[in-house]
Amino acid sequence: MRLIVLIIWISICPLLVNAGTTVKNVILYIGDGMGITQITSSRIYLMGADGRFEMEKMPITGLITTHSVDRLITDSAAGATALASGYKTKNGMIGMNRDSVAVVTILEAARDKGLSIGLISTSSITHATPASFAAHVSSRRSQSEVASQLIDAQISLLLGGGKSFFLPQELSGSKRSDQIDLRQLAVEKGYSIVQNKEELQKIGKGPVLGIFALEGLQGDSSEPSLKDMTEAALKVLSQNKKGFFLMVEGSQIDWAGHDNSFPDLWREMKAFDDAVAVGLQYSAENEKTLVIVTADHETGGLLIEDGHNDGKDLQIAWHLKGHTGTMVPLFVSGPKAELFSGIKDNTEIPVILSELLGIRNFPRFQSSHPVK
Incomplete structure (x- = not known):
């Protein structure tokens, strides 16, 4: 009898362990264009060689390969689509595979499971990275169509720039070619509209x-910072007892790389890490929250060439103004974080997340969605 009880206990132990470490909430941070040297050089400049960003303190680390379906050098559209859906695609394509078939994203799958979902970006919310989590277009340039799809996607929270793609053509600043006012449509769907930090x-x-x-956000004092937007998002999304999935993009790390601007880089890296700190604090207080920090690609071919440990005479060199094909960092904290260790392809990330969230049949096509 004792042997039978022991056998039963051994058989259910793994189930009990898994039950106690269920992932309820996911906060996915994407530093657009953020390679290892972007992190290292900014950290040395700000706090010396022995300092650490909050993301660098996360217990599990890894690397991610970033190539698109047919090119060694990805763009943000293909890179984010892979991170969102588990499918490689061609550069420039959003939420579709290489054959222009719409694919379900991890954000959409989380929504369908009953979780609240949110997207945050310091660029236009219609830009390639956030768009790849909830829109399906053959060209990243179709930002007006992306805006329309985002409003229809039952997203709990959308924060960022991109007002020009929501305004009707007749209004100043609009980049739409029609008279549709997506702000009004959003209100009709139950959205609250906020336009500055105070309202948020x-x-x-x-x-x-x-x-x-x-x-893109300009850093004006009336605008919320990435940290502000993350705090507001967690306040809203955490009201759902079933959980939430939040993607937070530090978009302008990439812009600093394209401009080869180190002053812009370290400022954007600091702002991004401040937002990461918010998620890590939330995770510490809510044990079923998984926090992931990664990138879609590296921008600028940045190298550290010389300098002293205090960072005051740091010498760096940019080698191009475009993207590179190097692997990018992965930092993870929370339940089952160890599943992300080592070298992964970007397509593996959403697949692991789907398993942890109990989402079945992922990745998969979304045949019901029209191809644009």
Whole structure:
């Protein structure tokens, strides 16, 4: 009898362990264009060689390969589509595979499971990375169509820039070719509209549409920071007892790389890490929250060439103004974080997340969605 009880106990132990470490919430941070040297050089400049960003303190680390379906050098559209859907695609394509078939994203799958979902970006919310999690277009340039799809996607929270793609053509600053006012459509669907930091801080519940600039955020004092937007998002999304999935993009790390601007880089890296700190604090207080920090690609071919440990005479060199094909970092904290260790392809990330969230049949095509 004792032997039978022992056998039963041994057989259910793994189930008990898994039950106690279920992932309820996911916060996925994407530093657009953020390679290892972007992190290292910014950290040395800000706090010396022995300092650490909050993301660097996360217990599990790895590397991610970033190539698109047919090119060694990905763009943000193909890179984010892989991270969102588990499918490689061609550069420039959003939420579709190489044959222009719409694919289900991990954000959409989480929504269909009953989780609240959110997207945050310091670029236009219609830009390649956020768009790849909830839109399906053959060209990343179709930002007006992306905006329309985002409003229809039942997203609990959308925060970033890109107002020009929500305004009707007749209004100043609009980049639409029609008279559709997506802000009004959003209100009709139940969205609260916020346009500045003060309004965002007063928001109580979702769904929320916050568009704070015509295109990318400008760093104006009236705009919320990435940290501010992350704090507001967690306040809104955490009201769902079933959980949430939040993607937070530090978009302008990439822009600093394209401009070969180190001052812009370290400022964007600091702002991004400040937002990461918010998620890590939330995870520490909510044990079923998984936090992931990674990138879609590296931008600029940045190298550290010389300098002293205090960072005051740091010498760096940019080698191009485009993207590179190097692997990018992966930092993970929370339940089952160890599943992400080692070298992964970007397509593996959403597949692991789907398993942890209990989402079946992923990745998969989304045949019901029209191809644009």
